[in-house]
Amino acid sequence: MPKKYSTKRKIVIVVALCCLLIGGILYQLADRYLIEHVEVVVAADTVSSAAKTINDSSASSSNSSEVVSDDWNYSSDDTTISIKKVITGSGSDQITYYVADVQVSDASLIQSAFADNSFGRNITEDTSDIAADHKAVFAINGDYYGFRSDGVIIRNGILYRNEPAREAVALYADGTMAAYDEEEVSAETLLANGVLQTLSFGPALIQNGKLVQDLDNVKIDTNFGNRSISSSNPRTGIGMISPNHYVFVVVDGRSDESRGMTLDEFAQVFDDLGATEAYNLDGGGSSxxxxxxxxxxxxxxxxEERGVSDILYLGEG
Incomplete structure (x- = not known):
């Protein structure tokens, strides 16, 4: 075989192998971050067992409920929502955020919904579209569970994923919420204790009435491109003031109108609002x-909304 032909053949083989390798890497990245993987299609009328067992008097009250609302407030017999826009600072230090004070008669009124009514990875819709599909009065983005393949995911009283990985938060049927370690508390225990929703993102901001310390050094997971999330960013979080009395906070950022908040600043907002528990959800462009x-x-x-995998919402009274 001529030496020239042999060299060309080697080059072709090397190029082909490189193309296969690059193609394989690109496919793995697409499979991890882009390609939809539907695991469960959720019926539109799926609700938690707790929602099904709200007592007859509450149900009767809801059916005849007189709703009063305007652009920033909503009130029915079982739900009150009051939203405030807050602006602090000025110039490059200005922060704009929104606080929703929510009181419900039953914790099961706070529901979760998936993008496209499907559970899985990389399935996304805008928060507003998911909310509209479920006739939500109020909604925030959730934990973007679909970006990862682990975590303990309980939604509306149903266990969808049981892969313990991090510090999560649980919302209970008695109207309380608390952060917990997924690797220390089993999904079976959570369900037995009346957990309706779990959210797997973090970190916890307030626990047992005390601000969590050292938030500057928090990192979330080890996903591709992971970095510390403690610097100023758009934020979404949930807090509890007392049973069935919650605060939801969304912070704008990355604009001339708002620089976002650090995790320490975000935790302080919940503390100032009187929250005894608070937890950080997916932020950035999702907020x-x-x-x-x-x-x-x-x-x-x-x-401009960014597609998310899930929301927390309250429906019509």
Whole structure:
């Protein structure tokens, strides 16, 4: 075989192998971050067992409930929602955020919904679209569970995933919430104790009435491109003031109108609001608050929502 031909053949083989390797890497990345993987299609009328067992008097009250609402407030016999827009600082240090004070008669009124009514990875819809599909009065983005393949995911009293990995938060049927270690508390125990929703993101911001310390050094998971999330960013979080009395906070960022908040600043907001428990949810471009048919904040600093895998919401009274 001529030496020249042999060299060319080697080059072709090397190029082919490189193409296969690159193609394999690109496919793995696409499979991890882009390709939809539907595991469960959720019926539109699926609700938690707790929601099904609300006593007859409450159900009767809801059916005849007189709703009073405006652009920032909503009140029915079983739900009150009051939203405030807060602006602090000025210039490059200005922060704009939104606080929703929510009181419900039963914890099961706070529901979760999946994008496209499907559980799995990389399935996304805008928060407002998921909310509209479920006739939500109020909604925020959730924990973006679909970006990862682990975590303990309980939604509306149903266990969808049981892969313990991090510090999560649980919302209970008695109207309380608390952060917990997924690797120390089993999903079976959570369900037995009346957990309706778990959210797997973090970190916890307030526990047992005390601010969590050393938030500057927190990192979330080890996903591709992971970095510390403690610096100023758009934020979404949930807090509890007392049983069945919650606060939801969404912070705008990455715009001239708002620089976002550090985790320490975010935790302080919940503390100032009187929260005894608080937990950080998916933020950045995902941070969205929806109320009465509209998005009230400024997602991504350009009035443009980013698709998410899930929401927390309250429906019509």
């Amino acid at each position: 969205t608050m929806y109320f009465m048919g509209r998005v009230v904040n400024n997602p991504q600093g350009k009035q």
